[in-house]
Amino acid sequence: MFTAKTAENGGDFIGLNPIHALNPSQPKQASPYSPSSREWLNIIYTDITAVPEFEECGSLQKQYKSEAFQAELSALRGTDWVDYEAVTKLKLCALRDMFDTLVNAKSNRLKELDAYVTEKGAALQQQAAYDALRFKFLEEDQNAWGWPAWPQEFQSFNSEGTQQWCEKNKQEILFWCYCQWVTEAQLAEADKLAQSLGMSLGLYRDLAVGVGKGASDVWANHDLYCEQISIGAPPDVLGPLGQSWGLPPWSPDQLFKAGYQPFIDLLQANMSYCGALRIDHVMALLRLWWVPEGETADSGAYIYYNVYDMLNILALESTRNQCLVIGEDLGTVPEGMDTLLQEAGVYSYKVFFFEQAPDGGFISPDHYIQQAMATLSTHDIATIKGYWHCDDLYLGKELGLYPDQAVFERLLSDRVRAKQQILNSLHGHQSIPDDQYHDANTTGMDKQLNFQLQQHLASGSASLLSLQLEDFLEMDQPVNVPGTSDEYRNWQRKLSHNLEALFADEDILSLLNKVTEARSR
Template identity: 30%
Template sequence: MFVRATPAPLWQDRSVERKRPRTGDDGALRELAEAYGVAAEYWDFFGARVQVEEDTLVAVLESLGVPASTPDLVRIHLAHRLDAPWRRMLPPTVVARAGAGTTFPVHVEHGDPVDVWIELEGGGTVAAHQVDRVVEPRTVDGRLLGEATFAVPDDVGLGWHTLHASSGNRTSHAVLAVTPAHLRLPRALRKGARAWGLMAQLYSVRSRQSWGVGDLTDLGDLAWLAARRSGADFLLVNPLHAAEPRAPLTPSPYLPTTRRFVSPLYVRVEDVRETAYLSAADRSLVEWAFDTVRDLDTDPGPIDRDAAWTAKRSALEVVFAHPRSTARQAALDAFREREGQGLEDFALWCALVDHFGGTRDWPDEAFDLTSPLVAELRTELADGVDFHVWLQWVADEQLERAQRAALDAGMSVGIVHDLAVGVHPEGADRWAQRQVLANGVGVGAPPDMYNQQGQNWSQPPWNPVELPRVGYAPYRDMLRTVLRHAGGIRIDHILGLFRLWFVPDGMTPDRGTYVRFDHEALVGILCLEAERAGAVVIGEDLGTVEPWIRDYLADRGVLGTSILWFEQRDGAPLPPEAYRRLALTTVTTHDLPPTPAYLAGEHVELRERLGLLTEDPEVVRRDARREREAVLRALRDRGLLGEDASEREVVEALHAFVAATPSLLVGVSLADATGERRAQNQPGTDQEYPNWKVPLGDGTGEPVLLDDLFGSVRLQSLLAVVDGAVHHRAP
């Protein structure tokens, strides 16, 4: 997800302040907002300073659980914000960088001694040492409290530890996460090695054995073939997060019901072990279900997830009912125990959707996870809960096999998973994690030259006040699950780990404001979990980004994202040698049409047809031609392209250009390799375009099945160009 943008013009006077209508000028309200990380003012895309209106500040503060609708409430909560840290002996969570001597405060009765120690994750304890720092005591609730400063010893290893403090008859404990100072690259990418791989929308990559939608067996097969036939090092796929348990399914993989668990839509029924032991009658039921969707694999029309999942679910219910061996049942039980309450709650949500229908049909009490009704339904719907737990287990098994196939075939990285920005406002995470998600707001983007009213993606964001109180557990568990069978992870809109645009319900997107997050904690935990998984992390950092953020991410070992069409210097394409090393560099991305269509200007025609252009179409066409010609000129200047080149030759030259960069990773869109011209997603549309439903095809729109993919001369030629440039092999 990105907003293509350019910096504000240098000639624009940044001292100009753009005023908004206000209900009053309450300095205390603005002070309270800033104390909670809510921006009371910000610089907008056009270079003007915006004073956020008070109604917005009140709504955003209340979304964080901070009532601020009256002056008295503002005064009370401002005092509480200042006193709250002193009321706790220890902070709820301390996130430290390894070897950085991270300090943290300890609050006790003024003058009293205190002991602080660390209980290590792997066993044993170590003392924390006090730092010589003078802090004035503070009277809170009638008690004079002092603040001592302690440091995390440099020799405490990476991991999740527990801080303990004791003073007199008072004790306290807190979560301590020690994170890598710099995320190490996977072993195969150290010492200057580079890697390239394919980028694919898995649902679009179908084989003759698929059920109308590309699945996890197709994932493993695609990875194996890409490595063995073409030398690919990784395969980056769309988010595989879970959608609804029953049709209709939300098509967008970037609007899931949860980011922690996997969509069973991607399960290959025949590869669940118990399928092989079905009775003849039950096997017939599975085959009949497949027969209803068999022809979808070669259908050039929009992918029908609802039909595919309805058929697949009926078959999976048959397989689930078959007895499992003692060892298989033990493996399922172990999986269930490891995933814990998070899995139980997700499975219960799925069972509730099966029972009641969409959440709009639920009784009010069902929305409260702790209500008597939900407790009763947890027992009543136990069989349904078991089924949805089982689905996650078999999906996890098939994900593991896909990654193993990738590595066994020679990939140095393997499968790279994509993490969406957020979740569906009526999904499982919104229901089960209500305490750590902000209420009454959605995530979006402020106005810019492409979206003059701003954007509201309707996704509930993390609550930055509550996350540290729970030790970042939901965030940590989500990362662990996604990384478990991954060689890498791509973080969509990684700027969201620094700040997000909150849009209060009922307000237009331009009336939102930014809310800051503890990026040191969020990025640190991301690096810790990736280090443990041996995975590379790629941050999607497109658009207007403050330079310090890219520097910070690079310092932590997080790769950025570079798209050829967006890399400019003084109005000309950036030369390859000027690209970042710590980056995934590609010609295109899933929010743009495939390169053949982009070269032909079809993206402009499509936006005009859909009514998305805000400028004169001829002006947009002229600008697109100018952009294209500048890039083609750069290719010719470097000897990569001759005159009167064919479309295929231009596509190969573009990929040779990005392969000539020093970037650690180079990506090739699978759609570019087949000659596909249809975009997977057209930003700014919903029903007007078949977003996320376009099957992989060739230049004419005819489906290209995985079975035939690597027999394509066009694909083999393009991949040979990239492999030769990255691995220094002759094409």
């Protein structure tokens, strides 16, 4: 429904956050930017009712149609925050019932699954084995959160202990292969639908900058990772304390020795079933901020990769897979990196709230380079309404993200000045009424100003425009607060309205029509 409605209202692509594999055994670890594997998929996105085995499984059909089950579904759908534990439990139970149905039926689809397993080879076996073992060890010990907390003989995929266990538990591993198979099939169907509707890009996927320390990718490829290091970011305006993300980096030396095959495999996996790929923190092609384990982020240093090799491979795979590339080039961008990316055909990432001139004024979207995707906000910053009312700054203060009151006061003062500059720019381009919105201190973010700000950006020169559903709905709560884990319920906030209500809203439909007109000009 969403894809069809997006195409119907002028959309040419749907941007996704990373859909990388997480940890089904620990569903509260919901950040798509700290995955278990960047090559495999998050199986919890599977639409259970669209899997062929769903209709063939009598016990599952009976359960699904029961009043108790429907009541449970309604309760989960009615919450303001995603209950990942309950959702994952329901979906895994259904997937196991459907897998048993498939195995017992011994139909052609079982042969198709076997062919898929053969085609995907050792990489799929590694992911399936890891998911299976996580459940095994967590059932035995609730502190066995990942391979670093397992018995020594299981801390690597290639260890004798792991291989013996895999040999004895082939059916369990096949179940986890089945989960990847049905999820990938649905992703392929979504991409095919987008193409059939005439969307120029269809889906655009997002590649996270790394994996968590307890990830299956690390477990299966220890030699490739520097496991006593965490990548992050040095202190800056967005994060005055710096950031350490808990993601071990690839070793530049080992990557070179492997002929960059891990990078090639990663790109090929993520350029499948989409028309574009956004690369999070694209500066990683050149350098990463390495923080030694146990140290604070400001104790880190930049470690460099061979950017020319990385960009050449990226360009080659982009061409092979017919997949446009967008690089998230925000934050501290080293001198000359923008030129390298542009020459390699990588699209820049223009976030309106960050596009300020040296005098503090906001750069006109008319002056953005064409080879770019423009957006107002992202998953890492406030919504339009939250930004305008400084909700993100007050939340950051509440969560202890600023070293002292002086930093908070400076950020607040900077924000008020930025808001005034935005109003000045909007008036200068006749994007808002002459008789309204002159004083940032007395101007609140209402629907009219919100929508006109989106239209203002849409009239710019960037080839691609990305707008967020929460801004259509005038939401103020962020989906994610960088630099936090347990302090805020990251990645759990739902949209305030379902998609049916969103596309039935006449004001939103009018906005989409005006945005489409602006883009066509």
